[in-house]
Amino acid sequence: MKILVPLKRVADPDNANKVKVNAGKLVTTGLEWKPNPFDEYAVETALRLTENGTATKTRQGEVVVVTFGPKDSETTLRAMLGTGADRAIRVDTGDDQIDGDVVARALKALVEKEKPDLVLCGKQAVDGDSGQVGQQLAEYLGWPQATFAGSIESEGDKALLVGREVDGGTIKLRVELPAVVSVDLRIVAPKSVKSVHTPATHAYPEGVRFAALMAIMAAKKKPLAEVKLADLTSDAAPKIQYLDYELPPARKAGVKVKDVTELVTRLKTEAKVV
């Protein structure tokens, strides 16, 4: 199976407090970039679908990772190549001159060129939380889609049985390939992904795999191609305009109360919540 995984780098969410706003513009200087966690789960899922989990050295398919960004976003792609992806593509853009729609339309052209059996993406990026690319791409391609996958079972690499967690249970969808699937957190549980190449009894370690040092070093030699955005879509103008940014208000200092009686009184008279 050939799988295309689009991924995005995001400012380290653990350091979100370092984000500054200056004259209505977001200032990201000094922030460390990380791959969007849900996209990392998508790469992990793609690897699990294209290998025998008990003998991971021989590949049983191909995983192509693609990102949209400037030259230094190649670090994110190299990291994924170290984790096990076979090939990478960088679509040359700035970090903030694109929106989900531009990305989806460019990906459509890339998919038509690469002809993957499956596009696997994270359910959303943790910076903008838009959650649009996967769905829009499926629409533009006219492919079936399954979103927020918590489990995937490959049926002979012809169709996927996708588990979507919803309130009160799991919906199972069967999608014929080619298809677009977006993944949720639980997809990286030990037995969430079942493929024809791995014994059903195999349990993966929880979470995203660690890249071995020799794989990190070998990743330098894996192919990484650069593509111009204009070669993929004639309309590269973002539809979403960000007008202004504002930081959440700083938290005010709390008040100490001497006993429960005072607490209840204040909740009633001042906070007016009881």
Added chain:
Amino acid sequence: MFLFETDEHAELRKNARRFAETRIKPHASAWEEAEEFPRELYGEVARAGLLGVSYPEELGGMGGDISHALVASEEMVLAGHSVGTVVGVGSHGIALPPIVRLGTPEQKERFVRPVLTGEKISALGITEPGGGSDVASLRTTAVRDGDHYVVNGSKTFITSGVRADFVTTAVRTGGPGHGGVSLLVIERGTKGFTVGKKLKKTGWWATDTAELSFEECRVPVANLIGEENTGFYAIMMNFASERIYLAAQCVAIAELAYRESITYAKERHAFGKSLMGFQVTRHKLADMASRIAAARALTGEITIRYVRGEDVTSLAAKAKNVATDTCSFVCDQAVQIHGGNGYMREYLVERLYRDARLYPIGGGTREIMNEIISKTEGYG
């Protein structure tokens, strides 16, 4: 970050950080107080690709060199907050290199591979109750008897010695002096090999340290590493890399104590402003930062020279002393900035202060380092 670091080192750092944040940090205090971390951790570190860093792939290692190992270990200290755990997990860093360098293919399969997968624990046994740094005078004897050596004597201050499955042990196979020393791998369970009590230490609590004794202990000749009576040179080679490791640990501990101090100085208020509002605090931190920068620079330089294959005996001694002094100074200042809290066990800097005391002693004392420097500088 060391000057030698590349994108590969950065990726390795991320892995080490992710592992240590999730698998070590939540348990750091508990393991330190319990004076032990779970044995399973060795396997977990191996599966995360961090145990075999700097060891050849054909022996189950992860490739790379000492620069990668230093980076992985520093990040585990910074993100894991338990020096004892990291040095315990890393005791193979001194036990395996002689086997990798001088062992037979059969010895490498038997001893190196299972350690790098986390199945076996290894330790290095040099120091004896009768004398530490004076390796040429060691008294544990190994007398050849057919296919075996009969070992008598004892070793002390052996890191990971309580749980070790085997100990790369320095023994006397020949006459007095450094020409009579050999390295012998002695396995747990060998008759006559007993592990004494777990030693109570100032710092490094999470790692176990033992006294070992050998009484008419019969060790197969097949466990001799390298040629008989050439062990002294192997031990000296090993000391050079061990001292680079120790220097890098000092840099890591100092860095962590420094970061903790910055956080504390911003949060803690006195006389109506944060501690950071006082020039005296800022200048303390500035001195700490400067010393760390110097120790890091020298440790980085020696690492590059070591990887290039240069003889670093003298520079290793200098780097260890500089890094040790930095670590002692920075941890002391960190405790001072923390005031009364810095003296309390619930604060990390209190532990780092105790951990720091090991370094002017372990791996060759500060005084022995100066003797090495005196000799290599040719003071006469």
